[in-house]
Amino acid sequence: IHQNEEFQKYDGWYNNLANIKWGSAGSRLHRDAPSNYQDGVYAVNNSLPSARALSNLLFKGESGIPNTRNVTTLLAFFSQVVAYEIMKSNGVSCPLETLRIPVPKYDEVFDKKGEDNTEIPFIRAKYDKSTGNGLNSPREQINEVTSWLDGSFIYGTSEPWVASLRSFKNGRLLEGVPGYPPLNNPHIPLNNPAPPQIHRLMSPDRLFMLGDSRVNENPGLLSFGLILFRWHNFLADRINIDHPDWTDEQTFQAARRFVIASLQKIIAYDFVPALLGGIELDPYTKYMPHVPPGISHAFSAAAFRFPHSIVPPAMLLRKRGKKCEFRTEVGGYPALRLCQNWWNAQDIVREYSVDEIVLGMASQIAERDDNIVVEDLRDYIFGPMHFSRLDVVASSIMRGRDNGLPPYNVLRRVFSLEPKTWQTINVEFYKNHREKIEALKELYSGNIDALDSYVGGMLEGGENGPGELFIAIIKDQFQRIRDGDRFWFENRLNGLFNDQEIENIRKWTLRDIIKATTDIDETMLQKDVFFFKEGDPCPQPFQVNTTNLEPCVPFMRSTYWTDNDTTYVFTLIGLICIPIICFGIGRFLVNRRVSIGHHQACDSLNTLFPSETCSKAEVYGVNALEWIQEEYIRQVRVEIENSTMTLLKPRGRGVLRKLRFEEGQKIEIIHSIPQSSKVHGPFVLISQKRNNHIVFRLPSDYDLSQFLENITVAVRSVNAQLEARSEENYVILEHAVTKEKRQDELDHFFREAYARAFDKNDLSDGTFTINEDDEMYNETITREELASAMGMRENDVFVKRLFAMTAKQNDDSISFQEFFQSLKSFTKGTQHDKFRQIFDMCDTEGTGKVLRKDFADLIRSLNKKAGIAIDQTKEDNLIRSVIFNAGVKQKSEYLTERDFELIFGKFSDDRPVGFPVNRNQPTSDRASLNSFAVVEKSTIDISAPQTYWRNLTAFLETYRQHVFILFVFYAANIILFLERFWHYRYMTEHRDLRRVMGAGIAITRGAAGSLSFCMALVLLTVCRNLITILRETVISQFIPFDSAIGFHKIIALTAAFWATVHTVGHCVNFYHVGTQSQEGLTCLFQEAVFGSNFLPSISYWFFSTITGLTGLALVSVMCIIYVFALPCFIRRAYHAFRLTHLLNIAFYALTILHGLPKLLDSPKFGYYILGPVILFVFDRIIGLMSYYKKLDIVNAEILPSDIIFIEFRRPRSFIYKSGQWVTVSSPAISCSGNESHAFSIASSPQDSTVKLYIKAVGPWTWKLRSEIIRAQTYNSPYPLIHLKGPYGDGNQEWMNFKVAVMVGGGIGVTPYASTLNDLVQLTSQDSFNRVRCEKVYFLWVCPSHKNYEWFVDVLKEVEKQDRKGIIETHIFVTQVFNKFDLRTTMLYICEQHFRGTNSGVSMFTGLHAQNHFGRPDFKSIFRWIANRHEDQEEIGVFSCGPNQLNEKISEGCSEANRNHATNLDLVISENAVNLQYDMLCEFDHL
Amino acid sequence: PGVRKKRVVTTIVYILMLFVGASIIASIYFPCWAGGSQKIYTQFRAHSNERILANIGVDIGLQKVNVTLRFERLLSSNDLLPEVDMTKLYYNEGFDISGVSSMSEALNHALTQGLPYPMLSVLEYFSLNQDAFDWGRHYRVAGHYTNAVMWFGFACWLLSVILILLLPHDAYKSIVATGCSLLVACLLYLLMSPCELRIVFTGENLERVDLTATFSFCFYLIFANGILCIICGLGLGLCQHWRVY
């Protein structure tokens, strides 16, 4: 041996010159007989009998039949060493292919109870993936170790493995305790299944670190592992002594060479003959490079499994020393049972030492070379956790089928042996066990050509070891290994050993190795350790059989799931709870806001108790906060004087409310439980009959008691009753009937009454049955309420009279029935009846005559509240002329009934009332125009289906772009889903996904794909700045940008759907994952590597993987986002919505993290969102670039109806179009963070300032209002304002239409202030402009003019400038009911007269614009407009206002489109979204 | 604002950003996050017992590992094979480590290609993926996450550049973000790459030498860049605060 001979690679490569891969670890098994797959490619033959049945039939039998050749068990265990040295071909292939071996009923081990449903699992072996695809390359299994006899059993097959075994000193292998390798602390990949007798996974730390991963399997095998390990160190030491100058590496390699050589010698020349009953390999001639060394299928799957038959059920242990003493007590039994020690060998070896085991093996006679396999192997070999015991024989039979081994006779023929018949396989056996052969024949249906070669081969065995087939196979295999090996020790060409050395090696036997590595004395060991011959030292005391041995722990089944139940269930419950919790939090926020009245942080101004002291010393007074509605609290001073309680404005500026206690009245006071809140003072609710409750908050509990005392005195003084009790805050507030709440009730009341009076179901809120228990029936209204419902004052003559006339039962309230009756008489009665009614109203004395003055008063009182813009004298003139024109005699003091008839008679029933009269219009036009202020029955009566069809087409016509986009969107979703679905369901199955999760994986991945798409797209819909830019381009023709936010919601909902599918799907998937065995998991999650003693539980997947954790986090985040985006929360907790919407950043970040670990597949989310994110970022950058800071408010005003007007400096670069909007924020006002709010620009682009009209609706706007009031009262500077924008809006496109209709409702008119101004300014200059408009109809829907005086001013300005008469304005005043209303009739009459005498200027507004009383009927309006502009192809309809209004408009549009060639293009402005429909219910807080 | 007036600051920031960007891209693609080299005494090929002194190096990147092998000199050869002139022998092979099995495929490929033994040894260390033999996996996972963070850092960098051009006043935030993500990348790499990769070889004097991988150029570069970005970003922020910039 030299220092530097050629190094033999551990992995067996490059041994053969021509075929570098021959014999290497990981090469294919050698196929020397044709394959026998059912389909010729890879499928296992299923028609063959159950392997377990075969095993039971032939291989079952008594143990303890001694070997006829006196073979020792040492041979049995050494053959395992040999097997592991050259082959490992039962690795697991991915995807896992599990076959099931049916277990016959009443199987003694696996089916004791006779349930007949047990199946032994069998996993198909790892194979070369490039095979098994075609008939000419059937599946070829892989040998994971080298087929060379190269000590891979000792050293392993890879360099890292060797490196971890070496000590790197003196060429030795690393030792733990002397003589033993270290334990597997570093966790090199040793096999470490759960020992079936313990049935749980054990730490790999207990195992010995040796070259073969399977070496710890049983004590016999491990002992050989240790002996060979010591043998290496022994040789290394010897070499070191001979060559002290050699380095570690040289010594190691030299020792290795010797170890290999000795192994080669022993295996080829001692072991093989011993096994084969004396048959020797042919003498070595020379290295034959053309001989393939590969392990053949027949060898690995059948022939070399023959030694199973000689394995004993237990091992005798023999004590060291010359005495020949066997251990009689091994854990309580005379011998060491195999089945109870699988994978626990290291304990045994350490306890009893290698020596005792080897000595025992050398003495113990093995089982007979027959077909019988002991139960330790056949029934109780180790298995996976879910099936803890397996059957080696059944597995071997299956392995043969798995490897496509040819049937017995075919294999025989291949090895030049003549085929056999059932009788001749084993003549002797046939003689003795004829019935078994018959039964076998039966199983194979008499077809000997189907007989598994393993079965046949095993049957052949007899007195002299294996039968001829197995002998042939084994001999051939070892010869090939020997002859093909360039590094074979006898090969002189490799230059490894010289003749001398070869001679020496030839003399080595296993006995020498044992002697060298143990303390075993020469005399204690027979010469040939494989046999126990006569005269050999120390014969076994008895032939071991199972009778006196420890019984085997029976097989156990377990699902891996067992322990996961609770975790899983609780996780699911938790997941379900998340949205509920979010919802709860939301409710809490809303409630808190309700009860505190304001966002706490913003309370600085509004909720400070006023600080001034009492003005008059003798009057009790206290400062308080009046709670008016959810968002609004005002400072008040409460004073009690005598029998009145007054609410005053702070700083003594006027009375807000007055409560007079009257005799016999019942006054109810509910107040907070004292000490209920530390932060806020107690609430007090005072209710007096027929009044809204007064709710206010006192500074402290002390004040409460004071207040109660005082009010008691006050009430007592007039003999009224007082009832006081305490309640929880929220009960009080819930209970409180505030104006707002009452208003809702009243609305309901009136609507219901009208609905019934006019048979108009659509007005009604609910069921249209008159029901005596109906709450409605008991509802009464006061005069004040009636007045305010009519938009008049309580003390107005008209109201008084109407009320007096209607209220029959009780003079201070009207019941529903009464109201209903009088309404009916107005509507259903004849013309005459109506005049009679009016006449009665005026006729206060009941004399049958009406004083002219009374009549005038009545009319005046009517006009007052309607916001008449004329002075007293004009009004008098007007009334006079009305009467005169009617033909009533000038002189008369009185008006008679006939006069009334004259006045009103002009207006017959068929002539609806509310209408504009435009003098320039031809009458035919007028007729149709007249009708459009009123809700009238549709004249078109088409059968239902046709209507649907027409509706549908009209709808499609109007929303064609929307429909198209939605179609594309959903199509994309579905395509993406199906693509992924298809991919995972039918395409590549590169891993185990499909087997484990079935359609689940396809569905979840599909959902994830679509979800990614949605999440990407949803970003695009909120790129406001980009949309603003794109609006100006051609694209806007195809994409309805106005609906961006609507689309945003649709996408979000779709995403929610996919996310739900995905999450539910994965919860199911991970249930399946939780039931997987370790092998299954390694296939499934290649990316995750688990320790051999770790079985991931469901809690691991959910709580310890990034994907699981982020998944759960995503569920929470999504729930929060979505719950707070619910309309009810947006409306009442907008702030929370904004804040939670910021979580979107986390949402995307988490989703990226979610996919990052590549748990199941490589993440794709990034690709989806890359583009949109870039666009979104750009959008935000543009946003930041158009961010103007710190603008001064130059002018501000508080207008009626809580409207705030602000005007601020316009930044130089701030360029906008009319109709666009901006977002405004102000650090001084912000409640938390710098929240920004959207407002439409009301100034025209030509102005030098920006004007906004803001309606106070919530915290921010109220605060703004307070700030401005404060600034005005204290003359301090206004808050500074930050501005972002402008943002585009549908309204800006008006100039592209020749005819445009603009509809503004409530505060929604603001954009039109800008638009109209812009329009007239552009068109009044004669120079070229881009405005195409030829006619613009502006429809303004408002509760009453009074609330929007500012807008009237705007309109006046517009009318003045609009010299060309492009704009035609119609004003719809909704606070008066409609044509049936008496008041409307009167107003109309007056208005008409006024116009007549004042060149068409309205008496209400001073405008030329037409006034209509009542809600607009858009259907007829649009029909009329469409008729009028029949030549136009398109008419633009722009709308901005409350939702209900928009709905009506779009209905109207589609209706009109249905009937006309002209197409109405509907654009609903974005700020329509959040405005409330304030038709009936707008009132003044001032 | 102020691009023209604050010329110095702007120039410095521009140059710095260019440098950072270049480093990020380079670090993402070049295998230079960890590595080592060693002079070894080895055999290159089968059928021969020549011993060669060679220089082996391994450079690990986020998704690639480069193995280099340079012939130094022939030490001993006493067989009958024809001599090969290996004086110019220099291998520099890159292997993909981004997939679970890409390294074992690479090893298989290399074996069939017949690369010299030492390179195969190195590859073997990276290709195993079980229990303790998981160096390749560690580097792969570390590379994977670090790569993700690096791309995020790159995105931040891109944003910084755009912001510097468009909105100088907001740029400092994204510069700080860039810095933070670069530091996070380093931290991740530090935590996730295996503490100890020792590939055992025989050294020049026939003693055992280990080819160990330590953090190398890119790692430190990115670390420095991260610090630099944070300093620069904070600096800009402060300047802005004091209205210097």
Ligand SMILES: Cc1cc2nc3c(=O)[nH]c(=O)nc-3n(C[C@H](O)[C@H](O)[C@H](O)COP(=O)(O)OP(=O)(O)OC[C@H]3O[C@@H](n4cnc5c(N)ncnc54)[C@H](O)[C@@H]3O)c2cc1C
């Ligand atoms: C494009 C657009 C233009 C608008 N133009 C005007 C206008 O010219 N004049 C005007 O008075 N109001 C306008 N609004 C509505 C205005 O934005 C909200 O009334 C205001 O933000 C309310 O804030 P808050 O904190 O006082 O009330 P909150 O209590 O927070 O909200 C009250 C109600 O207003 C809605 N709201 C709150 N904030 C917003 C917001 N940022 N965007 C949309 N709705 C919101 C909520 O849905 C809620 O129903 C417009 C809204 C949009 C979207």
Ligand code: HEM
């Ligand atoms: C997948 C879930 C969602 C994502 C990723 C998402 C994302 C976004 C983003 C990025 C914005 C811009 C925020 C801003 O301008 O500050 C936004 C705004 C908005 N989102 Fe969503 N959103 C989602 C779900 C929803 C849902 C379910 C709704 C309501 C039904 C909703 C309603 C809105 C509205 C009304 C706005 C405009 C808010 C405003 O500008 O004030 N979103 N969304």
Ligand code: HEM
């Ligand atoms: C408990 C809940 C969840 C579990 C267990 C879960 C699990 C998974 C798993 C295992 C994957 C495959 C990851 C991979 O291929 O590496 C995945 C992908 C994905 N999941 Fe979830 N998930 C959950 C919830 C969610 C939620 C709420 C969302 C919502 C956004 C979501 C969005 C995604 C997306 C978009 C992908 C694709 C990732 C990509 O391709 O990059 N998941 N999920």
